[in-house]
Amino acid sequence: MSLWDGQLAYRPDTPAVAGITIANRGTLAKLLLSPGYHFGEAYAAGRITVDGDLSRLCEVVYRSYPEFGMLNRFWRRMQSLGKSSLSAARRNIHHHYDLGNEFYRRWLDDNMLYTCAYFRDPGMTLEEAQIAKMDHVCRKVRLMPGQTVVEAGCGWGGLALYMARKYGVRVRAYNISREQIEYARERAEHEGLSNRVEFIHDDWRTITGQYDAFVSVGMLEHVGIGNFRRLGEVIHRSLRKQGLGLLHTIGRNAAAPLDPWIERQIFPGACPPSLRQMMDIFETRQYSVLDVENIRLHYAETLRHWLERFLDNLDLFRDELDERFIRTWRLYLEGSVASFAAGTLQLFQVVFSHPENNHIPWTRQSLYAAEYQPALLADAIATGTPRSS
Amino acid sequence: MSLWDGQLAYRPDTPAVAGITIANRGTLAKLLLSPGYHFGEAYAAGRITVDGDLSRLCEVVYRSYPEFGMLNRFWRRMQSLGKSSLSAARRNIHHHYDLGNEFYRRWLDDNMLYTCAYFRDPGMTLEEAQIAKMDHVCRKVRLMPGQTVVEAGCGWGGLALYMARKYGVRVRAYNISREQIEYARERAEHEGLSNRVEFIHDDWRTITGQYDAFVSVGMLEHVGIGNFRRLGEVIHRSLRKQGLGLLHTIGRNAAAPLDPWIERQIFPGACPPSLRQMMDIFETRQYSVLDVENIRLHYAETLRHWLERFLDNLDLFRDELDERFIRTWRLYLEGSVASFAAGTLQLFQVVFSHPENNHIPWTRQSLYAAEYQPALLADAIATGTPRSS
Numbered sequence: 079m080s081l082w083d084g085q086l087a088y089r090p091d092t093p094a095v096a097g098i099t100i101a102n103r104g105t106l107a108k109l110l111l112s113p114g115y116h117f118g119e120a121y122a123a124g125r126i127t128v129d130g131d132l133s134r135l136c137e138v139v140y141r142s143y144p145e146f147g148m149l150n151r152f153w154r155r156m157q158s159l160g161k162s163s164l165s166a167a168r169r170n171i172h173h174h175y176d177l178g179n180e181f182y183r184r185w186l187d188d189n190m191l192y193t194c195a196y197f198r199d200p201g202m203t204l205e206e207a208q209i210a211k212m213d214h215v216c217r218k219v220r221l222m223p224g225q226t227v228v229e230a231g232c233g234w235g236g237l238a239l240y241m242a243r244k245y246g247v248r249v250r251a252y253n254i255s256r257e258q259i260e261y262a263r264e265r266a267e268h269e270g271l272s273n274r275v276e277f278i279h280d281d282w283r284t285i286t287g288q289y290d291a292f293v294s295v296g297m298l299e300h301v302g303i304g305n306f307r308r309l310g311e312v313i314h315r316s317l318r319k320q321g322l323g324l325l326h327t328i329g330r331n332a333a334a335p336l337d338p339w340i341e342r343q344i345f346p347g348a349c350p351p352s353l354r355q356m357m358d359i360f361e362t363r364q365y366s367v368l369d370v371e372n373i374r375l376h377y378a379e380t381l382r383h384w385l386e387r388f389l390d391n392l393d394l395f396r397d398e399l400d401e402r403f404i405r406t407w408r409l410y411l412e413g414s415v416a417s418f419a420a421g422t423l424q425l426f427q428v429v430f431s432h433p434e435n436n437h438i439p440w441t442r443q444s445l446y447a448a449e450y451q452p453a454l455l456a457d458a459i460a461t462g463t464p465r466s467s
Numbered sequence: 468m469s470l471w472d473g474q475l476a477y478r479p480d481t482p483a484v485a486g487i488t489i490a491n492r493g494t495l496a497k498l499l500l501s502p503g504y505h506f507g508e509a510y511a512a513g514r515i516t517v518d519g520d521l522s523r524l525c526e527v528v529y530r531s532y533p534e535f536g537m538l539n540r541f542w543r544r545m546q547s548l549g550k551s552s553l554s555a556a557r558r559n560i561h562h563h564y565d566l567g568n569e570f571y572r573r574w575l576d577d578n579m580l581y582t583c584a585y586f587r588d589p590g591m592t593l594e595e596a597q598i599a600k601m602d603h604v605c606r607k608v609r610l611m612p613g614q615t616v617v618e619a620g621c622g623w624g625g626l627a628l629y630m631a632r633k634y635g636v637r638v639r640a641y642n643i644s645r646e647q648i649e650y651a652r653e654r655a656e657h658e659g660l661s662n663r664v665e666f667i668h669d670d671w672r673t674i675t676g677q678y679d680a681f682v683s684v685g686m687l688e689h690v691g692i693g694n695f696r697r698l699g700e701v702i703h704r705s706l707r708k709q710g711l712g713l714l715h716t717i718g719r720n721a722a723a724p725l726d727p728w729i730e731r732q733i734f735p736g737a738c739p740p741s742l743r744q745m746m747d748i749f750e751t752r753q754y755s756v757l758d759v760e761n762i763r764l765h766y767a768e769t770l771r772h773w774l775e776r777f778l779d780n781l782d783l784f785r786d787e788l789d790e791r792f793i794r795t796w797r798l799y800l801e802g803s804v805a806s807f808a809a810g811t812l813q814l815f816q817v818v819f820s821h822p823e824n825n826h827i828p829w830t831r832q833s834l835y836a837a838e839y840q841p842a843l844l845a846d847a848i849a850t851g852t853p854r855s856s
């Protein structure tokens with residue numbers, strides 16, 4: 079680590095993964111006061127520069143100092159546990175998702191999926207892994223042609239359109255980001271799916287109707303722990319008794335707020351829940367948790383792909399965006415790779431159902447079969463009825 | 468439903484699944500006062516008789532009245548949430564498991580596994596499904612030859628011996644039931660496995676050493692919620708940082724005590740935990756939950772097999788055991804089929820690891836492959852390290 083005057087302040091015993099240069103005394107002072115917040119601020123402003131592997135540096139720091147960034151924990155708690163009201167939700171989502179579709183298109187996959195991919199086979203491209211993720215989700219809720227699905231938080235519509243196209247279902251998909259919904263509607267029109275996928279510019283609280291599946295991929299982080307019981311009620315009124323639901327979310331091993339800098343600069347109002355916190359969604363109505371899968375290493379891999387594409391586009395970005403914005407996003411992507419690789423963040427997929435639903439998968443075999451055969455599952459279900467006594 | 472004088476007290480709208488006869492006025496009074504406890508008492512004493520399908524009757528009751536048996540909830544709470552001390556633990560376990568190996572041998576499988584089986588293929592026999600369960604558990608913790616395993620609560624030793632024989636590992640297995648441990652040691656001797664499987668007549672709290680896997684199948688129900696943090700500490704000190712652990716337990720969708728009659732007559736001190744309650748085990752040390760599978764319908768099926776064998780042996784039992792004992796056990800088995808079929812009880816298998824462990828399975832594919840190939844998994848693990856940035 080180098081200070082502004084070239085002094086070497088600290089040389090750790092472990093082999094160096096990156097060199098850090100701190101531009102001035104004020105930056106160092108702020109860093110010592112509140113490292114979790116000011117490292118991000120100073121990096122974005124160019125007052126801290128890093129020579130070497132930034133992701134790896136973050137990972138080493140996260141592993142050594144899990145409390146990193148926790149100084150700001152208390153004043154922030156109200157906010158992240160808080161009651162994300164409808165209007166606050168709109169403001170927060172606008173901050174992150176209405177940056178401009180063009181910006182995200184440069185480094186996401188063709189389907190514009192801004193959530194963890196599933197690298198079923200290690201050699202997969204990002205495009206393939208995002209399709210594998212969508213198939214994994216569709217298989218987990220056992221989609222069958224003719225069924226209906228509600229999706230809470232649909233992003234640019236990639237999953238909703240895929241479910242309709244590949245699994246023959248009808249989808250109602252909700253999102254409060256106007257730019258994303260407009261993009262999704264155009265795509266539905268273009269693909270001739272407007273009659274089977276309805277994109278609704280509204281909040282999950284306004285979901286109406288009853289469906290065979292309830293799916294939400296990458297929205298729960300923004301819902302706010304204080305709203306989980308309400309989400310449980312929305313699920314209860316909209317999921318048929320014999321249906322299956324799935325929540326896909328960034329999570330924690332134990333309750334903690336998001337890194338304060340990321341929460342402020344990147345995801346206002348976001349809080350990745352622990353499994354304990356998620357139980358608020360299910361316990362009120364005694365819903366059954368059927369399957370939890372933690373695929374955090376897949377998110378580290380997904381983020382590495384995004385980062386690679388992001389860095390490939392740096393010159394283009396520099397023509398359009400200011401340097402501070404670019405450095406902010408770069409740090410967010412590199413730091414996120416580190417968080418998932420170091421195990422400070424998790425990625426949970428949780429499958430659940432009404433407690434009395436016996437039309438649940440007998441085993442998880444069909445998730446891993448070469449061909450998806452939902453029809454075969456129906457036979458196994460029959461075993462759920464008593465045979466003799 | 469018939470009363471002692473032949474009056475028909477209640478005729479439900481749904482088609483009858485069984486006829487109930489109540490022998491006298493006192494029985495009815497007690498039943499109304501505390502149905503959850505006195506139904507079992509009166510059935511065991513023959514003061515209530517059931518003509519028809521008892522499991523199905525229980526299932527209908529559980530589905531219609533989930534609060535059935537909850538009147539005794541409060542005075543019992545202290546007990547089931549309670550601090551199951553070492554001496555109380557020994558007393559409780561003795562009550563249930565030292566009934567005599569001969570009794571259990573009559574209706575369990577050849578391996579004497581007294582826990583939920585896994586009917587991987589619907590046509591499996593109980594024997595096959597118990598072997599499939601052991602393989603499922605061994606694959607979930609990715610056993611490899613030469614590794615070491617600690618098992619907390621090993622029953623009659625079936626799983627410990629299987630792991631050593633089929634997966635080439637060394638096992639230390641703990642149990643506080645003397646009869647079970649003696650049986651297990653004899654079997655190890657007989658199979659020539661005494662040098663690789665050590666059966667220890669002691670409590671899980673006394674586990675020493677470090678192991679590649681921590682496995683516990685069907686013990687957690689007896690541990691007591693108040694001891695979960697302590698169990699987490701035992702896991703933390705005995706599971707290697709790159710190891711995997713598995714807990715297999717009866718559970719609940721939300722916290723509730725066990726049926727009061729079953730807790731008193733069958734499993735003193737037992738309490739099936741909710742997932743929220745189980746988080747006490749993992750959260751203190753920030754352990755990662757990697758995989759949760761709920762296979763409750765497999766337990767309904769397992770219990771149907773046990774019940775069938777139990778009923779096949781009724782005449783033999785009548786020579787050796789008193790009628791009240793036989794009726795008690797019959798009701799317990801029939802009621803348990805109903806609880807798992809109705810969804811009032813769950814069966815969770817939870818896989819977990821140290822938070823920084825990146826030697827975790829990349830996907831769950833290997834659980835469902837025709838041949839178990841742990842070697843292949845090692846390649847995928849390499850993906851956990853950053854590739855470029």
